[in-house]
Amino acid sequence: MNKRTAIIGSSILALTFIIFIDLVGNWGRLSGGWDNLGIFFSESLWPPDWSVLEAQSYPVCESTFEFTCSVAWLGMVETIKIAFVATVIGFIVSLPLSVMSASNLSPIELAIPSRILLAAMRSLPSIIWAVLFMIIFDMGTLAGICAMSFYTVGYLGKLQFESMEGIKNAPLESAKAMGMTRTETAWLVAIPESANNLLSHLLFMFEYNVRHGTVIGLVGAGGIGLYINTYLKLAQYDKVVALLIVVFLVVVVIDFLSMALRSAVNEEGDVDRPSWSSLFLPAAISSAIHPTPMKKDTDAESE
Amino acid sequence: MEEVLVHLHDVSVGYDIPLIEDINIEVSSGDVIAVLGPSGIGKTTLLRTIAGLVKPLEGEVELAVPSRGGLGYIPQRLGLVGNASVRTNIEMGTRVGLSRWYLPFFPVPSKQREFAEQAMTDLGISHLADQPVRILSGGQQRRVATAKTVAQRPKLVLADEFLGELDDDNVDIVMKTVRNAIEAQNSAMIMVEHHEELAKQVANRIWRIEDNHLIEELVR
Numbered sequence: 223m224n225k226r227t228a229i230i231g232s233s234i235l236a237l238t239f240i241i242f243i244d245l246v247g248n249w250g251r252l253s254g255g256w257d258n259l260g261i262f263f264s265e266s267l268w269p270p271d272w273s274v275l276e277a278q279s280y281p282v283c284e285s286t287f288e289f290t291c292s293v294a295w296l297g298m299v300e301t302i303k304i305a306f307v308a309t310v311i312g313f314i315v316s317l318p319l320s321v322m323s324a325s326n327l328s329p330i331e332l333a334i335p336s337r338i339l340l341a342a343m344r345s346l347p348s349i350i351w352a353v354l355f356m357i358i359f360d361m362g363t364l365a366g367i368c369a370m371s372f373y374t375v376g377y378l379g380k381l382q383f384e385s386m387e388g389i390k391n392a393p394l395e396s397a398k399a400m401g402m403t404r405t406e407t408a409w410l411v412a413i414p415e416s417a418n419n420l421l422s423h424l425l426f427m428f429e430y431n432v433r434h435g436t437v438i439g440l441v442g443a444g445g446i447g448l449y450i451n452t453y454l455k456l457a458q459y460d461k462v463v464a465l466l467i468v469v470f471l472v473v474v475v476i477d478f479l480s481m482a483l484r485s486a487v488n489e490e491g492d493v494d495r496p497s498w499s500s501l502f503l504p505a506a507i508s509s510a511i512h513p514t515p516m517k518k519d520t521d522a523e524s525e
Numbered sequence: 526m527e528e529v530l531v532h533l534h535d536v537s538v539g540y541d542i543p544l545i546e547d548i549n550i551e552v553s554s555g556d557v558i559a560v561l562g563p564s565g566i567g568k569t570t571l572l573r574t575i576a577g578l579v580k581p582l583e584g585e586v587e588l589a590v591p592s593r594g595g596l597g598y599i600p601q602r603l604g605l606v607g608n609a610s611v612r613t614n615i616e617m618g619t620r621v622g623l624s625r626w627y628l629p630f631f632p633v634p635s636k637q638r639e640f641a642e643q644a645m646t647d648l649g650i651s652h653l654a655d656q657p658v659r660i661l662s663g664g665q666q667r668r669v670a671t672a673k674t675v676a677q678r679p680k681l682v683l684a685d686e687f688l689g690e691l692d693d694d695n696v697d698i699v700m701k702t703v704r705n706a707i708e709a710q711n712s713a714m715i716m717v718e719h720h721e722e723l724a725k726q727v728a729n730r731i732w733r734i735e736d737n738h739l740i741e742e743l744v745r
Contacts, residue, residue, distance in 0.1 A: 396604025399576040400621045400677065401593035409629040410617050414608045 266457075270464035274449075293461075294468045297439075297446030302472070304366045304445050305431035311367070312374025313424055316340075319375065320382035321408040326394060327386060328404065337383070344376025348434055352443040366443030370431050378427050385419035386412045425480040432476055436469050527553045529589060530681050530713050531575060536584035538567060538574040543582050545571055548739050550732070552681070556713040557704070559724035562734030568717040569601065571734075572683050575715065590680040594621035597679035599687045601717075603670040607659035611650060611669050614658055615641040618677035637676075644676035647702040663690040671699050675706045682707070682714040688723060700727045 246252075277291035285291055322328050322336035346354075351369035359365045389412060397407045413420065439447015440454075446465060453461040531552035537543040544567030552558065560568045573579045575586055576598050590596055597618070598604070605614050619637035620629070633641070645651045648668045653661065658669055667687055674682055682703065688696050707714055715732075718724040724731060731742040 390602065392600040392602035392604040393606055394604075395573075395576075395578050396598050396600055397617075399578060399596055399598035399683070400618070400679075401591070401595065402617075402621055403625050403629075406620060406625075406629040410609075410613075410620070411606055414606045414613075417608050 262459075266459040267463045269460065270467060271458065271460035272464055274461050274464045274468070293449050294446070294465055297449045297465065298468060298472055300363065301435035301439065301445035301447070301469075302432055304363055304370060304443075305428055305435050308367050308370030308374055309378075309424065309428040309431050311371040312378050312427065315371070316375045316379035316382060317413075317420075320379045320386060321412065323379065323383040324386040324412065326389075326391075327408050327412055340376050340379040340383075342376070343372050344380065346373075348373035348438050349441055352438040352441050356442060361442035361444075363444035366435070366438050366445060369438055369443055370434065373434075374427055374431065377430075378423060381423040381427075382416075382420055385416040385423065388419075389415040421483075425483060429473065429476050429480050433469070433473055436466075526711070527555060528711070529553050531589070531715075532587040533575075534585045534587065536574070536586060537582040538570050538579070539582055540570070540579070541582075543737065545734055545739055546583075546737050548584070550739065550741065552713050552715060554680075554711045554713050555707065556715075556730055557707065557728045558713070558715045558730040558732055559718045559728035560715065560732045560734065561718060561721055561724055564719075566734045567737075568734060569685055571739075572598075572685055572715065572717055575681075576683050588681070593625060594677060595680045597674035597677045597682045599670045599674055599682070599684040601685040603666055603687070605658045605666060605670055605673070608657060610655050610657055611645070611661070611672075612641060612654040614669055615644055615673045615676050618644075618673035618675075621677060640676045640678065641672075644672040644702075647675065647698075647705075648672045649698060664692070664695060667691055668695065668699060671703065675702055678706070678710050680710065680712045682712065682716075684714065684716040686717050686719060688716075688718065688720075688727075696723065696727075 274294045275289060275292045277288040278293060278296075289295055319336055319340060322332050323340060325333050328336070348369045351372045352365055355365035355368040359368065386408075393411045393415060394407060397411050402410070435445045436447045436450060439445040439449075440451045442448060442451070446469060450462055450465050453459070453465070529551050533548045533550050536548040537546045538548070539545070548571075560571060562568050570579060574581050575588075576596060577586075577588075588596070606617070609617075616633045616638065619633055619640045620627070622637060622640075623634070632638075642651070645654055648671060650665065650668050650672060653665060653669075658666060661669065667690055670687060671684075674684075688699065691699060703714065706712070716724075716728070718728075725744055729744055731744055733740045733742055
């Protein structure tokens with residue numbers, strides 16, 4: 223590290239520290255915080271109330287597996303359904319928008335308005351979209367699906383057009399010289415060339431939407447968040463913790479499935495094969511436990 | 526019947542600074558032209574300028590070929606879609622022979638599919654038809670790129686070092702197929718080549734780039 227980098231680095235750290243001190247203001251109010259947390263944890267949060275995994279008393283459960291009538295199951299399944307539908311709708315809408323936004327596929331006059339539209343859709347968090355859609359559709363899953371779809375279009379669209387802009391120039395130039403239309407170039411060249419990334423982003427978005435389904439449920443847009451919100455209002459924090467553990471486990475499973483799927487569609491060596499440790503441990507520790515072979519230089523090979 | 530396909534009038538090519546100046550030359554049907562010269566002298570830029578990918582700094586490039594499908598371009602990096610199969614890549618070449626309103630997600634009509642199959646057979650890659658291009662060797666990819674252009678049936682083929690990584694037998698196969706296609710379509714080819722001996726074997730005209738100028742040499 224040279225002197226100039228060291229000065230800039232320490233100046234940024236000092237500035238961060240000053241701003242942090244200024245933001246916190248009164249440090250006195252933090253006294254006793256850890257004790258309060260300890261009391262809250264031992265008296266209200268722990269142990270989790272696993273009754274959320276038992277069948278609800280009403281409506282009467284007619285299923286062979288009573289677990290499927292539980293709050294956790296019903297809420298989680300609804301959240302997954304909302305996330306799935308919203309991700310698919312978001313993908314279908316965002317794909318043409320991302321083609322229009324990619325500067326190597328569309329003229330700048332089209333790319334800029336498309337990018338602004340995508341930015342507008344993701345600038346509002348899905349929880350705000352959920353509130354807006356609840357005004358239109360009332361509380362429930364429809365508002366949740368619409369909110370999540372809107373946010374998905376904005377977020378996924380950005381990831382997708384950046385992937386498309388990152389593809390190699392040679393296939394695009396070849397297509398242009400041949401006289402292919404923009405639609406043909408997008409459909410036959412850009413989308414297949416960036417397919418691995420597009421699929422990877424799609425799976426990531428589904429995973430993200432499942433996690434976020436909990437948040438938008440808090441404002442009444444359906445799913446497990448609706449139950450969490452109810453228990454929060456009733457101060458039944460032990461049930462909240464039980465549901466959060468369920469959400470965590472489901473997200474871990476989806477994360478693993480997503481990694482397995484991504485590695486299946488990618489070239490060997492393009493994506494590291496998932497290991498269980500990478501789900502629970504920081505990347506540095508995980509890679510020390512499961513070192514992965516050096517990636518092959520596909521670019522160099524293809525040239 | 527011989528027809529002029531490309532006419533370069535007082536053309537200078539380059540990026541900001543001219544690499545090749547005062548080019549006045551014609552390309553007629555039946556021509557197989559090899560462009561020779563050391564690296565960085567502007568051979569690829571000349572090809573890209575004729576392909577319409579780079580604007581000439583001066584002068585005018587006149588192309589007497591259809592804007593859609595009339596020009597086949599094999600860039601140095603081949604321009605194939607790695608994730609798509611060999612067949613899809615080659616059929617892509619045939620699509621530009623269809624109306625621009627023929628939607629890209631519709632399968633190509635049987636006539637175009639036949640063009641693609643024939644090109645694969647000629648280049649000996651039929652057995653690779655369903656393989657994704659990315660897993661093929663460099664030489665196989667070059668044959669796929671050639672098949673794509675042959676199936677396209679353009680009036681003018683521009684190829685940038687497309688014979689590299691091919692062994693002698695495959696050079697013969699590729700050049701025989703390209704020559705047959707050129708004769709059948711009454712078209713022409715301009716290829717950038719590093720190996721002078723090879724260039725003289727396959728081309729009937731040589732364009733040598735020296736001191737920022739294009740010098741024509743007649744081979745046979």
